[in-house]
Amino acid sequence: MAIGLDIRKNDEVRVIAGRDRGKTGRVLEVEPRKRRLYVEHVNMIKRHTRPNPAKQIRGGILEKEGPIHISNVALVCGDCGPTRIQHRQTAAGKKVRVCAKCGKVLDK
Numbered sequence: 142m143a144i145g146l147d148i149r150k151n152d153e154v155r156v157i158a159g160r161d162r163g164k165t166g167r168v169l170e171v172e173p174r175k176r177r178l179y180v181e182h183v184n185m186i187k188r189h190t191r192p193n194p195a196k197q198i199r200g201g202i203l204e205k206e207g208p209i210h211i212s213n214v215a216l217v218c219g220d221c222g223p224t225r226i227q228h229r230q231t232a233a234g235k236k237v238r239v240c241a242k243c244g245k246v247l248d249k
């Protein structure tokens with residue numbers, strides 16, 4: 142299934158499954174080999190940090206985005222919302238991603 146790798150850094154995605162279903166956010170990082178990604182403010186996990194004065198780190202609880210599986214998100218089309226992606230080749234021979242519903246080009 143190639144669809145997962147169609148999501149790229151800085152894309153806007155909607156979470157379609159899991160604890161944060163319904164949330165929309167920007168993709169911060171993609172790990173294609175693990176087929177997972179990090180989405181802004183999605184799947185926040187708490188990490189306990191120990192104080193380290195040498196590095197100016199205060200102890201406490203740090204909230205951070207956790208990874209979610211790439212199949213749990215859908216790319217958001219500005220016109221129709223979460224959508225499936227299709228591929229099309231432009232006249233210039235460039236491959237672009239388009240919305241499967243309205244045909245809008247989703248690559249900047």
Ligand SMILES: [Zn+2]
Pocket residue numbers: 218219220221222224240241242243244245
């Ligand atoms: Zn669309």
